[in-house]
Amino acid sequence: MSDSKYQTIYFKNKPKIIGFYSIVGPKEGKGSLKEYFDYIMKDDLFGEKTYEKAERKMVEQAVMGAVYNANITPKELQLFLSGDLLNQIVTSSFAARSFDVPYVGLFGACSTMAESLAVGASLVNAGYFNNVACSTASHFSTAERQFRYPLELGNQRPPTSQWTVTGAGCCILSNKGDGPVITSATFGKVTDFGINDVNNMGSVMAPGAASTLIAHFNDTNTTPDDYDLIVTGDLGKLGSEILIDLMEDHGFKMGVNYNDCGQIIYNGKQSVLMGGSGCGCSATVLNSYILKKIKNGEYKKVLFVATGALLSATSTQQGDTIPGIAHAVVIESQENFDNSKKNVKSKKRSKK
Amino acid sequence: MTEIERNERYNKYVEAKIAKTHAWPSLFNAFWIGGFICVLGQIFNDLLLIWFPTMATQSAWTFTLIFLIFLASFLTGLGVFDKIAVYAGAGTIVPITGFSNSIASPAMEFKNEGIVFGMCAKMFVIAGPVIVFGTVASMIVGLIYLFL
Structure with a gap:
């Protein structure tokens, strides 16, 4: 940890978050931040047949919601950066099918939101892209079956374990417009x-x-x-x-x-x-x-x-x-x- | 400090940092729920013998097991079993109900991956080792019994 120099980069051209959107599952929708979320799903399947499909749909909705909040049209989106927890980041890649936008898949496990923002801000700051969507998602039920046990298995969780959040978020980065x-x-x-x-x-x-x-x-x-x-x-x-x-x-x-x-x-x-x-x-x-x-x-x-x-x-x-x-x-x-x-x-x- | 020393120190530090859990509440819940399941089985067994006086005791035992296996799978299907198990712990795992749940839950979970490679193949991901160890153990016991 001693030679920790030069890990930080600075953005002089003000890449801004001009729009953002969050969608969460019913459990998160009962949590302490319930009034801040844009959309709370009524059930974990979100009208789909499988939880994996539901997760993809969450990403699609998050991106479209952020585009809407950013006051741009989907056609103005220039790049889609996204990642998730599932094998071969299928959630992100499959969600990218529904957008007519170049896509870069990222994997940083649960660090993906910051990773996509850092990469997106670099590209916007350099002037290569404008209106970059940075997104990520996870779903309790898809993560459980991939990393742990079936949902209905009657076991007790160890006291140090955590609960995978069902939710997706997206930021639109741009060098025009207003925002953080x-x-x-x-x-x-x-x-x-x-x-x-x-x-x-x-x-x-x-x-x-x-x-x-x-x-x-x-x-x-x-x-x-x-x-x-x-x-x-x-x-x-x-x-x-x-x-x-x-x-x-x-x-x-x-x-x-x-x-x-x-x-x-x-x-x-x-x-x-x-x-x-x-x-x-x-x-x-x-x-x-x-x-x-x-x-x-x-x-x-x-x-x-x-x-x-x-x-x-x-x-x-x-x-x-x-x-x-x-x-x-x-x-x-x-x-x-x-x-x-x-x-x-x-x-x-x-x-x- | 080498990396190994650092990691050992960190592991010890984390171990000490984890809040200690108390065994007694878990043991109490496991005892009464596990006991309740056994009482349920016994009641079913006795009722069988009352209703069908000609039934052999051995057959009544088998029917009782089938009843408990069915009950656990049924509750798993309804999505209730895991909620009980969070409180019961070993109370629901140790009786045959735990075995039933460990087969039924992956079967439900993986049905989206197809009947053959999903449901049927994945059905044994959790119970598989139990079946293997159970079979091997009974073979060993059988061999010992043969030579005694």
Whole structure:
């Protein structure tokens, strides 16, 4: 972790989130963020025959919803970046069939929302593309059958386990229009601290999150206090506590402005043990609660760190330890970004 | 600090950080729900013997097992079994109900992948090892019995 320089890139041309949309399952729709979501599904199948098909439909709706909210037409969309948890990222690729738009599939497990935003912002900032859709989704029922047990199996979940969020989120990035600005991104390194318990993802991903956060603070010369909100993707209760300890070991004190999407998406009465997880966890919380609060001025500068566990069912069965990763993006309100630019300019002038 | 030392330290730290769970509430739930299932089986068994006085005790046992297997599969199909099992733990797994559920639940789950390679093939993903170990164990016991 010592040579953590140059993991961060800066976007000078103001790639903006001009539209965003979130869709969640019925359980999430009863959680503590219910009034922030754009759409709450009435049942997990969403009118489809299989849960996999439902997940695809969620991505399609999220992208179309974000396009609508961005006030552009589907034809103006130039690129579709997406990823998910299923084998061969079928959810994203199959959803991409319904859009007449170039598609790049990404895999970063549950870190995909930040990954797609970082890649999308780079492409928009460079001027290669405009109106880029960055999306991801997860579904409890598809993730369970791929990584764990059949839904109806009568087993007890270990106390450290988390609940995969059923939900999808999408952001439209553009260099025109108005909206929260993505100002920098920190790409994370893969970390593996030797955990091989599939029911303890928080402790798998916490070192990854710590590595990326430390790199980000060092690269940008900031401290946790410089942000109105620092939010990790799906560390859950245990993972968040571990992250706070790991950061303190490296001299960074995470204050009350730190939170975790997995911990805020459900309410205390929903039996989800350590909290939410999955691509959809950070995607839906970002595309509802966080971006809405940046838009209404409650948050000015948010550090969004989506965390992922890069495992497959095969690697787990063969006894491999689980690598974790985290990518971070800084999202600022437009006013805040403009003001900070003015301040820099006035400082330069006063120096002259 | 080498990577192995770091990982060992981290694993120990995580282990200590995990909130300890109390065994007694789980044991209590497992005991009364598991016991209730057994009482249910016994009642069915006794009723059979009352209703069909000519039935052999051995046959009544078999019918009782079939009854419990059916009941567990039926409740699995209704989506109720897993909700009971969250509280019961070993209480529903240990009686034959757990075995029934472990066959019925993957059969339901994988029916979308087709009858042959989905439902029928995946039906045994969880119960398969139990069948294999059960068969091997009974062979070993049989051999020992042969030479005694």
